[in-house]
Amino acid sequence: MQIEIGGKDTRPIVFRLLNEGEMEFLKKWFKRTFNCDLVKNILEGSKKQLLVGEGERKEIFLVPKNVFSVFKQISSVRMPFFLGLFLGELTKGDFKLSLEGAYVVAKKCKKKWIIVSDKGEILFLYGRDIMRGSIIKWDPSIRKGDRVVIMNRGGEALGVGRVVKGLKKAKNTDIVVKNLIDRGWYLRKGG
């Protein structure tokens, strides 16, 4: 039986542990992008595992170890549709952080973040880019071109953006962060 995941897949999805190359790539990606040892922390510090769901795409899932044990029991009979928490997608030479991946980064990583005002939160969730005037706090290590996690005043991740203009010199009406993905996706496309 063919099991599909996401919108356009036609190949059956097979879930497996990350291979060495994928693991190294992810470690480096989180270190480079968020200056954070997230993968190392996940694997060493907590009782979780990373799995790849491989079909047309390569999706990475964060899976508690007891969930992984049950997965091992049943996967020879039936592959899951999904399991655990979707962390993001491995693409050619890059990693696309998911919304829940951003949530994990916001909790675990201390770099590359921006906090927006209540009004900025609403606008970002509606898919808009971020104006300098909406930003109330940011990690000072942020530079133009960086990928950043956008957070609300409560420290919850709203999504991911890319810095397109230096924050210090920008005017309040300047667009400084381009919206890459925001949690409004759940309303617009989530179903």
Add this chain to the structure above:
Amino acid sequence: MRMNRNYLSEKANELAKKYGYLPYIIERYLLLFGERETLSLLEANERGLNPVIRCNTLRADPSDLYNSLSARGVRLRVSKWVDYAFEVLNAPFSLASTPEYLLGHFYIHRGPATLLPPIVLMPEPGDVVIDMAAAPGGKTSHLAQIMKNKGVIIAIDIDKRRMKSLRSNLSRLGIENVIAIRMDARRVYELGLKANKILLDAPCSGEGLIPIDKSRKKSRTLEDIKYCSKLQEELLRSAIKCLEEGGEIVYSTCSIAPEENEFVIDKMLKEFPLKVVRIDLDGDPGFTEAFGMKLDKSLRHARRLYPHKHLTEGFFICKLRLEERIRVR
């Protein structure tokens, strides 16, 4: 309750015309509940039902959620069923467009009764739970919340589109202890798993949803009820085969038809070493007799909920315990 056949038919036709139902539905109500209660039920169905939001306590505090939505102009009332759910009295906009929803602080239930099966099952954080008809994820996410995102939930559903909704909802709510499997739940025992808790909120005719969806007054026939009843039996039989000795199943439907509820359970009680477990919940007792059929007396421990009595959608819920190990064939 005896009623003259001609009178029954005339009364059913009269009420069916007045309230816009297929006559067979009213005739069955008259037989089950009598004339006065049927009228109360029909009137309550007309009044409709407010949706309910359940605070996702994995991500938010119920009082914070109450305050933030109230500040946006949403009128809420604490649910009588659980203190982390709120009846929505009035919302000036779609609740699904609020930051709180998008951040996974709550799930929207169409009515209060759907809160109940996970509460009655009450899994522990370390349990292995099977949710036999999981999508779009209201009950699965509620189970995960009760389990504090620990243990394991095997969430089964057959419909691909609904599986995508399940994934989206569980993701939004930050649920990570679920393995979602797209398959026919009638074959779930093929996975070779034994669970100590199983939830079967079975696909049903949806007769109890009339307060929410008026089209159901005319869209389901007696044949649909028979079809659902057969499917429900097969699903429950399959679920029982996955249960550990001493394990528990909560069976529920949003139908008030005995054929989809007590009749199904009665059959399983004859086939398997099961016991009906008393449920500590407001509601009417399950039927021990309906349409001339005598049923197992312990079915009185099941619960029936009605719009006119309990201010919920029409609902049935029963908890069963497997008393002895069974051999799976």
